[in-house]
Amino acid sequence: MTRLALFDLDNTLIDHDEAFRGWAVEFADDRGLGAVAVERLVALDGHGYLPRETLFAQIKEDFGVEGHVEDLWAAYRRRMPELVRCPREVRDGLTRLRTTGWRVAIVTNGLADNQLGKIRRTGLDEVVDAWAVSGAEGVRKPDRGLFEIAAARAGAGLGAGGWVIGDHPVHAPARSARCGRRGG
Ligand SMILES: [Mg+2]
Structure with a gap:
């Protein structure tokens, strides 16, 4: 059989959590945000279970990200394979x-x-x-x-x-x- x-x-x-934290650190560094922002991002991620469209809409709102949610999400998808x-x-x-x-x-x-x-x-x-x-x-x-x-x-x-x-x-x-x- x-x-x-x-x-x-x-x-x-x-290890999604490790890769996501790496992405969050880069996101925070790029925008001059601190460690609190990283922890907020990691909490929002919910070990990867928050639907990504919801996650990136929330990130855009919380951090005042310019541009479209789709573009932020697409950039994340390009970067994550390099971080895992x-x-x-x-x-x-x-x-x-x-x-x-x-x-x-x-x-x-x-x-x-x-x-x-x-x-x-x-x-x-x-x-x-x-x-x-x-x-x-x-x-x-x-x-x-x-x-x-x-x-x-x-x-x-x-x-x-x-x-x-x-x-x-x-x-x-x-x-x-x-x-x-x-x-x-
Ligand atoms: Mg899983």
């Missing part, structure tokens, strides 16, 4: 899983440019079988459909069971999938 492991991306395979890290032991662990017969895929919510940029920049694209990004597929977690796309691309199906690994009990798992679940 094919064994399947579906991983969330942000704060599971890569994936520890070598994580990539090595995924490689070991695959060499022992597991099919491994990433299932992540977000816009395609940002999420694919992070997957490629960190080298995760070389150590997983497949990925499914909500912004590219038109379906978001926790909808089962995104998990089905990732599983099919990895050469497996959800019907045979498997694991969903993430950092949040609501945002990460497929509620209706017949998958084992660990953590969030």
Whole structure:
């Protein structure tokens, strides 16, 4: 039987919080803001779970950013892939899983440019079988459909069971999938 492991991306395979803090420091430095602004930004981010359109609209309002919310958000998406890290032991662990017969895929919510940029920049694209990004597929977690796309691309199906690994009990798992679940 094919064994399947579906991983969330942000704060599971890569450290979103660390990268976001790095972005917040740059944002604050560029505008001559201090450490309080950085903490405000990090609090607003909510570990990445505040919808980005809401986040950037709030940032624009709080800090009086000139220009369009869309432009601020787009600049963030260009920068974040350069700030995220994936520890070598994580990539090595995924490689070991695959060499022992597991099919491994990433299932992540977000816009395609940002999420694919992070997957490629960190080298995760070389150590997983497949990925499914909500912004590219038109379906978001926790909808089962995104998990089905990732599983099919990895050469497996959800019907045979498997694991969903993430950092949040609501945002990460497929509620209706017949998958084992660990953590969030
Ligand atoms: Mg996550």
